[in-house]
Amino acid sequence: MEVKVRFAPSPTGHLHVGGLRTALFNYLYAKKVGGKIVLRIEDTDQSRKVENAVENLISTFEALQISFDEGPVQGGDYGPYFQSERLPIYNEQIKLLLEDGKAYPCFCSAEKLEEARKKQSETKQTIKYNRQCLKLDAAEARKRMEKEPHVIRMKVPGEEEVLFYDVVRERVAIRCEELDDQVLIKSDGFPTYHFANVVDDHLMGITHVLRGEEWLPSTPKHVILYQFFNWKQPKFIHLPLLLNPDKSKLSKRQGDVAVEDYLNKGFLPETLINFVALLGWHPKNEQELFGLAELEKEFSLKRINKSGAVFDIEKLKWMNSQYLKNLPIETIMNYAEPVFKAEGLETTDVGKFQAVVENARKRVDTIHEMIEHSTPFYTEVQFSDEDKNLLRNEPSQKVVTFFSKKLSNKSNWTEAEIKILVNETAEKTGVKGKDLYAPLRLALFGAAHGPDIPLLIDILGVDEAINRLKVQI
RNA sequence: GGCCCGUUCGUCUAGUGGUUAGGACCCAGGGUUUUCAUCUCUGUAACAGGAGUUCGAUUCUCCUACGGGCUACCA
Structure with missing residues (x-):
């Protein structure tokens, strides 16, 4: 069976570096095994929708040269790829669950639920829905559904425990009594993540779900839904979280998290991809610099780590400097x-x-x-008073005068010849070391530190170099 | 509070039932360089704690501690 993975962001803003990591691991796995990757937009929360977020997301992926096989841009046979356009599909599926008694309507108000939760919290109980509406008479409930606002909840079965195998964490089990009767359809008719994600993954033929570890606790609910529908479960691969320096989940509060922010600051797409690939995953050997194509070859689910990884900007900078030097x-x-x-x-x-x-x-x-x-x-270079004093002193004047005069003799200097000229200047003026180089570099470049004198003149051009020197005499 | 996941240098990580526990970033020092940068060499620095299994545990098991995540009609 062909491997198919998906990246399923909600369009609530810019692409997060954690999102990039998830997208990248999905992409790399698909490429590695010759499978397909789908981009699906999870826009089921109307209140959190952000204008242009999808366009933004797509252009960021373009900048990073990560492409999808199916999605809003390229289409595909399993669309639509916006969940907000798939409402009839969820409707159809929820009806099946309702008919089977695996889901039920709930008419409890948000306020009432909030109150109940508060109470449970105070008495230190597990916080979950009390199943009040499950007791409703079926016929009556059906009638009320016609005119009353309501949600649809899943009816968690009475079994001992739900068990599943995560590729990274292996066996994970949780007792059913710990599970809440999760809302599947909200009162506005939109599905929740938990429902839409399972329905879509199945209908789109997703074989492997690679997502952040924050989803691990709700995976049992998803597993139950697969069981309800009698659908084959995908393999779950929960990726370790990306962390702030204080080890909390990577967030905006502690610096930049948007990929765009890093791009705008002068980090290269190559760096971001390489860096993020090494957070929670490692190659076979000790190589650290990888292009996308190399990662596609090297990637393996077996070498995904279990523990969270701090996003270290110092190392990011180092890696970027490597790309700046070597590209x-x-x-x-x-x-x-x-x-x-x-x-x-x-x-x-x-x-x-x-x-x-x-x-x-x-x-x-x-x-x-x-x-x-x-x-x-x-x-034009600017000089501090200190610089000016240095340029004005006698040895400096001797150096600058001699050097510029000689430089004017011809226009086609090579770097080697200029080096010789510098030596000649030292000889003829009797000035050497710092007293020789500092005034030259200062006059030409405006700074005490910088490139070699020959390189400086090469970049500036002989004419401009002479101009800059003569101004100081 | 409950549930789930995790724990090797400050950070990213390798690794093994017996290793001088390896690499990278950062930091410090040396070399190269007229300066700065580059480059290069060297150094500092880790198996959370306890018990068990074992001839031997960083490695396997359990407990504790600590960290994190989830606990919405958000994803």
Whole structure:
């Protein structure tokens, strides 16, 4: 049987890094075994709907080059792929359960339920529905359903326990008496996650459910639903949670969680994919840098971890710096171009832009940090009083004067020749070490630290270099 | 409160019934480099605790502790 997995986000905002991890593991597993991956939008909560969330999600996946075989964009034979468009399907299925007595209507008001829960909480009981409406006369209940607001609940069976096997955690068992009669259909006619998820997974032919560990406690309810319908269960693979530095579930309160935020800060799609792949999963060997294609080959459910993983931004930065250094220069230039333009830096001189990027890429962790190292090549340098004093002192003047004069002699300098010229300058002026290099770099670049003098002049161009030096004399 | 899941360096993790418990990030120090960065070398640092099984447990079992998740007409 062909493997089919799905990523089923609810459109409540931007794609979360935890969501990316779930999507990625699904994607990688599908690719690894030659299966299919479905994108299904779980928009059953009308009150939490966010405008443009779906468009946003889709464009983020595009930026990451993760594609789906079925979904809102590419269609497919098992649609619609928005749960809000599948209401007739849920309706049909709930009727079956109602007829079999495996589900029942409940007319209790939200206030009443809230009160009951409060009471249970105070008396330290297990919090669950008291099954009041289960006692209702069937005919009467049917009549009331016509005009009264109500929900449909599942009737948890009286068996001892529900048992299922999670691929990561193996055997998981829970006593049925612990389970609540979960609401399946809400009073607005929409299904809850628990119901829609089971119905859709079955109807869409999903064979493996990879999702976050937060779903583990409600899986027994899903298992019961599969049993009610006499449907084959998919394999469950619950992924360890992504954590804040304090080990709580990764959340907005402790920094960025949206994939978009990281992209906007200059982290590369390649980095995000690689980094998130290593949270809760590990390869066979000690390799850490993986492209998507490599991950597709390496991925295995067997090497998924059990315990939660802290999202460590320091390591993310390091990994991003590795990609900045090692990806083809053209790739980095493509990522950098819009960022440079937004900062008003001119990228039309491609040769210069490339040289600037080449210099900056090995000094930073993100695309955005490249700006700081590149601006001096494009804009007039600014000097502090301290800098000015240093440039004005006698040895500095000797160095700058001699060097710029010699530099003017010809226009086609190689880096090697400039290196020789620097040495000659030291010899002729008698200035050396820090006193020699500091004024040159300061005049050319506006900073005490930075690229080699030959590289500096190469990027700037001899004419501009001479200009910058002469201003200081 | 109840239920469920988890626990190897600060973090991501490897690993085994007998190992000097390995790698990566971070941090510290050395080397390369005129500076900075890169690169490179080295170092610091972990099996939560207790009991049991065993000739021997980090590894297997149980208990405790701690951490987390769930406990909605949210997903």
